Amino acid sequence: MTDYWEKKTAITGIGQSKVSRGADKSALALTIDAALEAIADAGLTRADIDGLATWPGDAANGAGIADVGAPAVQDALRLQVGWYSNCSETAGQFGAIFNAIGAIAAGYCRHVLVFRTVYEATARKTSFANALFKPGQRVYGQFNWFAPYHVYSASLQQSLYFNLYRHKSGISDETVGQIAVNGRRNASLNPAAVYRTPMTIEDYLASPRLTSPLRLFDCDVPVDGSAAIIVSHVDAARDMPNPLIRIEAVGTSMRYRNSWTQLEALDTQAQPKVAEMMWNRTDLRPKDVDVAELYDGFTYHTINWIENLGFCGRYEAKDFIGDGSRIALEGDLPINTHGGSLSAGRMHAYGQVHEACVQLWGRGDARQVKGDPRVAALTTAGGPLAGCFLLVRE
Amino acid sequence: MTVTRSLPALDLDNGPYWTGGKDGKLLIQRCQRCSQYIHPPTSFCPACESRDTAYEPVSGRGRIVTFSVNYKQWVPGLPDRYVIALVAIDEQDDVRLATNIVDCDPDDVNFDMPVQVKFEQNEDMWVPLFAPLRTEP
Numbered sequence: 001m002t003d004y005w006e007k008k009t010a011i012t013g014i015g016q017s018k019v020s021r022g023a024d025k026s027a028l029a030l031t032i033d034a035a036l037e038a039i040a041d042a043g044l045t046r047a048d049i050d051g052l053a054t055w056p057g058d059a060a061n062g063a064g065i066a067d068v069g070a071p072a073v074q075d076a077l078r079l080q081v082g083w084y085s086n087c088s089e090t091a092g093q094f095g096a097i098f099n100a101i102g103a104i105a106a107g108y109c110r111h112v113l114v115f116r117t118v119y120e121a122t123a124r125k126t127s128f129a130n131a132l133f134k135p136g137q138r139v140y141g142q143f144n145w146f147a148p149y150h151v152y153s154a155s156l157q158q159s160l161y162f163n164l165y166r167h168k169s170g171i172s173d174e175t176v177g178q179i180a181v182n183g184r185r186n187a188s189l190n191p192a193a194v195y196r197t198p199m200t201i202e203d204y205l206a207s208p209r210l211t212s213p214l215r216l217f218d219c220d221v222p223v224d225g226s227a228a229i230i231v232s233h234v235d236a237a238r239d240m241p242n243p244l245i246r247i248e249a250v251g252t253s254m255r256y257r258n259s260w261t262q263l264e265a266l267d268t269q270a271q272p273k274v275a276e277m278m279w280n281r282t283d284l285r286p287k288d289v290d291v292a293e294l295y296d297g298f299t300y301h302t303i304n305w306i307e308n309l310g311f312c313g314r315y316e317a318k319d320f321i322g323d324g325s326r327i328a329l330e331g332d333l334p335i336n337t338h339g340g341s342l343s344a345g346r347m348h349a350y351g352q353v354h355e356a357c358v359q360l361w362g363r364g365d366a367r368q369v370k371g372d373p374r375v376a377a378l379t380t381a382g383g384p385l386a387g388c389f390l391l392v393r394e
Numbered sequence: 395m396t397v398t399r400s401l402p403a404l405d406l407d408n409g410p411y412w413t414g415g416k417d418g419k420l421l422i423q424r425c426q427r428c429s430q431y432i433h434p435p436t437s438f439c440p441a442c443e444s445r446d447t448a449y450e451p452v453s454g455r456g457r458i459v460t461f462s463v464n465y466k467q468w469v470p471g472l473p474d475r476y477v478i479a480l481v482a483i484d485e486q487d488d489v490r491l492a493t494n495i496v497d498c499d500p501d502d503v504n505f506d507m508p509v510q511v512k513f514e515q516n517e518d519m520w521v522p523l524f525a526p527l528r529t530e531p
Binding site for chain 2: 145147209261
C-alpha cells in the first residue's frame with residue numbers, strides 16, 4: 001500500500017466542552033474549554049500548538065452554526081502558528097482535518113488544533129436560526145434555485161434524497177427508527193448526552209411528521225458545545241502520552257456534479273465515490289471496522305453510510321439494521337456509541353470524532369465497546385457534502 | 395400560499411430562467427453547437443466545450459424525480475401541507491428543477507408523475523411551478 005500522507009498523522013488528544021440545550025457561557029468560552037482539554041490530553045501546552053483549523057469558519061450571522069472562527073481562537077489562546085485555516089467548501093465538516101493533514105505534510109506545522117463549535121440551541125431561542133431562507137429574502141448563490149419554494153430548513157432539501165432512497169430501497173419506517181432508538185440507548189449510558197430518556201420504536205413512530213419521510217426523531221438535536229482534537233505528525237505522536245491513533249485513510253473527493261439539485265447520486269448522496277477513495281488508500285476492509293461513528297444529521301444519513309461504506313450492499317441496509325441488534329453496543333458493528341447527534345447532541349460530526357477516540361482509547365466506561373476496538377470508521381454530511389476516514393490504534 | 399416567497403437574486407446567468415414566464419416560456423440555457431441543455435446556466439457547454447450558448451424555450455413538461463410533502467409550520471401562514479420536488483425536463487433527464495407541485499392533493503403526488511410548468515408572478519420574476527400534466531381530450 002502506498003505510504004499516503006494521512007498515515008503519517010495521528011490524533012493525539014481530544015476535548016469537549018459541556019454540551020447542552022442552552023449554555024451558560026459564550027461560544028468562544030466553550031471553544032476554549034474544549035481546546036484546553038484537548039491540548040492537555042495530548043500532553044502539550046499552548047506553546048506546542050503550531051497549527052489551527054476549523055470548519056466552516058466564523059459565519060458571522062448569529063445562527064449558531066459557526067459563531068467561532070480560527071482568528072478568535074488563535075487570539076484568545078495567543079497561539080503562534082505556522083499555518084491556520086477555515087474551509088467551508090470542502091468534503092463536509094471533516095475538511096478541517098483533511099486540511100490539517102496536508103499542512104503537516106507540507107511541514108507548516110506539527111500539532112494542529114482542530115475544533116468545531118456550535119451554538120444552535122441558544123441561537124434558536126433568539127432568532128429564526130439555521131434557516132436556509134427567510135420569507136421575503138433575496139437569495140444569492142447556489143441555493144437561489146430553491147429560493148421561492150418554501151424550503152425553510154435543510155430537512156426539506158434532504159427529504160428529497162431520503163424519499164427517493166425510501167422509494168427505491170423499500171425500507172420501513174420501523175427500520176429507519178432503529179437508528180434513533182440505537183442512539184438513545186447509547187446516550188442513556190453517556191452522562192454527557194443531552195437526551196438520555198429511553199425511546200421505543202413506538203415513541204419514534206409517534207413523533208411529529210415534518211416533511212415526508214422525516215419525523216422529528218429523525219433529526220439531530222441543536223445544542224451549544226465545542227469539540228477539539230489535536231492532529232499531530234506521527235513522529236511526534238509516538239512520544240506522546242496516549243496510545244497512537246493513526247489516521248489510516250481518508251475520503252475527500254467530489255466526483256459528482258457538486259450541486260444540491262443536479263447531484264447524480266440523488267438517493268445515495270455523494271458518499272459512494274468518497275468511500276471508494278478511502279478504501280483505495282488502505283488494506284483494511286469493512287469487516288475490519290470495530291466501531292462506526294456515522295454522521296446522523298438525519299437517520300437516513302447513517303443508513304446511507306452503512307451501505308456506501310460497504311457494510312452491506314445497495315438497498316440492503318434494511319436487512320442489515322433489522323431489529324437494531326447488529327448496530328447496538330454489543331453487536332457486530334456498534335454505531336454512534338455515544339448517542340450520536342440524534343441524542344448526544346448535534347456536534348456536527350465532531351462529537352463522533354471525539355467518541356471514536358474515546359472508544360479506541362478504552363475510555364467509554366458504561367458504553368465501552370467490548371473486545372478492545374482498534375479500527376474506527378468516521379463519516380460526515382449529506383447531499384454533495386461527504387467525507388470519511390479511518391482511525392487505527394496501534 | 396399566503397407566505398411571501400423568498401426570491402432569487404437575479405444575475406446575467408439566472409435571469410432568463412426566472413423571468414421567461416412573463417412570456418409563458420420556461421427558458422433553459424442550451425449549447426448552440428451540440429444542443430446540450432446546460433443547467434444551472436454557465437455559458438459553457440460541458441459536453442463539447444463550446445462557449446456559444448443561448449436560452450431556449452422548452453416544452454415545460456417533465457417528470458417528478460423525487461418530492462417531499464411538508465407538514466411543518468416553519469413560519470406562520472403556510473398551508474397545512476405543500477410539496478417540494480425535483481422535476482426533470484422531458485428534453486433532457488439530467489436537467490432537474492427544484493419546484494413546488496401545485497393544483498393537486500399532495501397525497502396524489504408520486505415518483506415519475508408527468509407534470510407541466512405554470513408560472514406565478516412575484517415582484518419582478520415569474521416563478522416556475524409544476525402541476526400534474528392534464529392530457530387534452
